[in-house]
Amino acid sequence: MARRLNRGASAELFARAQRALPGGVSSPVRAFKAVGGTPLFFASADGAWFTDADGNRYLDFVQSWGPSILGHAHPEVVAAVQAAAARGLSFGAPHAGEVELAERVKALYPGVDRVRFTSSGTEATMSAIRLARGATGRSRLVKFSGCYHGHSDGLLVAAGSGAITFGQPSSAGVPAEIARLTSVLPLDDEQALAALFAAHGREIAAVILEPVPANNGLLLQRPEFLRRLRELCTQHGALLIFDEVISGFRVALGGAAELYGVQPDLATFGKILGGGMPVGAFAGPAPLFEHLAPLGPVYQAGTLSGNPVAMAAGRATLQVLQRDGVLAKLDRLGHRMESRLQPALQRSDWPVAFCRLGSLFWFAFGARTAPTRAEDVAGDAAALYRTFHAECLDAGVYLAPSAYEVGFLSAAHTEADIERATETMLQALAATFAEARR
Numbered sequence: 001m002a003r004r005l006n007r008g009a010s011a012e013l014f015a016r017a018q019r020a021l022p023g024g025v026s027s028p029v030r031a032f033k034a035v036g037g038t039p040l041f042f043a044s045a046d047g048a049w050f051t052d053a054d055g056n057r058y059l060d061f062v063q064s065w066g067p068s069i070l071g072h073a074h075p076e077v078v079a080a081v082q083a084a085a086a087r088g089l090s091f092g093a094p095h096a097g098e099v100e101l102a103e104r105v106k107a108l109y110p111g112v113d114r115v116r117f118t119s120s121g122t123e124a125t126m127s128a129i130r131l132a133r134g135a136t137g138r139s140r141l142v143k144f145s146g147c148y149h150g151h152s153d154g155l156l157v158a159a160g161s162g163a164i165t166f167g168q169p170s171s172a173g174v175p176a177e178i179a180r181l182t183s184v185l186p187l188d189d190e191q192a193l194a195a196l197f198a199a200h201g202r203e204i205a206a207v208i209l210e211p212v213p214a215n216n217g218l219l220l221q222r223p224e225f226l227r228r229l230r231e232l233c234t235q236h237g238a239l240l241i242f243d244e245v246i247s248g249f250r251v252a253l254g255g256a257a258e259l260y261g262v263q264p265d266l267a268t269f270g271k272i273l274g275g276g277m278p279v280g281a282f283a284g285p286a287p288l289f290e291h292l293a294p295l296g297p298v299y300q301a302g303t304l305s306g307n308p309v310a311m312a313a314g315r316a317t318l319q320v321l322q323r324d325g326v327l328a329k330l331d332r333l334g335h336r337m338e339s340r341l342q343p344a345l346q347r348s349d350w351p352v353a354f355c356r357l358g359s360l361f362w363f364a365f366g367a368r369t370a371p372t373r374a375e376d377v378a379g380d381a382a383a384l385y386r387t388f389h390a391e392c393l394d395a396g397v398y399l400a401p402s403a404y405e406v407g408f409l410s411a412a413h414t415e416a417d418i419e420r421a422t423e424t425m426l427q428a429l430a431a432t433f434a435e436a437r438r
């Protein structure tokens with residue numbers, strides 16, 4: 001079905017890149033190792049589309065992994081960045097722009113009085129955990145298997161075998177002594193949660209989770225599970241941290257906290273908050289932030305934190321999101337995609353489920369129903385996805401180069417783009433399962 005696109009220039013650049021960058025990339029998943037072949041080198045991107053180094057155009061459902069919710073190079077965001085850049089790239093001093101963005105976050109997110117900016121989501125979660133430990137005087141951290149919170153040592157920890165486990169490092173270079181301070185639980189399991197709190201409740205400084213887990217596929221949780229987690233944290237004096245780096249300003253303007261009506265003690269942001277520039281933040285009630293330097297003893301800092309250009313991109317992005325009712329439009333697009341795909345999947349006997357929340361979507365290969373835990377994601381998903389991804393790519397539809405990454409819709413996608421993409425996806429699914437049967 002697919003036309004073969006020329007990828008000579010990308011292949012040449014990749015060969016060169018591998019002699020200058022480890023694995024040819026600045027972040028691992030970009031290397032296409034999970035799907036095979038050569039990663040595409042981007043030349044430029046606008047709206048829902050990008051152009052690669054060979055001049056091919058692709059409909060982009062990665063959108064920089066979420067930040068460009070308005071589409072690539074949105075004119076208002078670009079103008080805000082250009083105007084800010086002309087006034088100075090970095091001050092290393094206070095300025096009005098960071099106050100304005102913090103005020104916007106306060107207005108949108110439930111329970112936020114104070115916002116500390118960082119330059120990445122990783123820094124935001126790492127610092128939120130330090131604040132939680134400093135404020136509670138406790139050391140233990142609880143995370144959930146399948147949730148990703150950036151690459152700081154204590155968060156690169158995977159589940160062991162039992163329901164209550166002390167974490168094993170999931171990366172070389174993370175000392176076992178550090179990983180042991182992290183407990184890992186399965187998602188969607190109130191019993192495991194209650195058992196951990198019963199055994200270790202008084203040691204737990206914080207529980208961190210993606211309330212909309214979107215880094216191991218899209219593992220949508222029952223609101224009752226989130227409410228139970230909230231109750232247990234409150235009962236045991238542990239702080240609840242919602243990592244809203246993907247879900248913040250996307251599943252609702254007030255993130256998953258607004259969507260599910262469950263308020264965390266601390267929230268972390270990134271991606272959309274920077275509108276494509278490097279930004280993260282952690283935020284919460286004023287009394288907690290009394291513990292943070294310069295007010296208190298918990299140290300956290302950053303040369304480029306609150307960077308004026310990045311703050312301008314974030315302000316412009318949130319302003320357009322709010323003003324233009326973008327999230328409602330995205331939900332309509334997502335619904336259209338779902339309404340094209342779901343009936344075809346139902347009619348077929350293909351082992352694949354389509355999962356969606358608003359503008360996030362995911363094909364769960366190897367399953368007929370949407371999984372809610374990392375442990376339930378099928379082992380053969382990656383092999384099936386390899387074919388599906390290659391078929392879509394050849395037809396000019398760019399999906400994440402990993403079976404476990406979600407797709408992102410942007411405000412720049414049109415209904416026609418969705419029609420075209422779903423047609424391509426259905427053909428790619430047919431090809432994938434025809435090949436799997438051979």
Ligand SMILES: *Cc1c(COP(=O)(O)O)cnc(C)c1O
Pocket residue numbers: 119120121122123125148149150151210215243244245246270271280
């Ligand atoms: C992307 C992501 C992070 C890490 O953010 P970086 O800016 O890549 O450091 C943390 N948490 C979640 C939920 C993410 O999706």
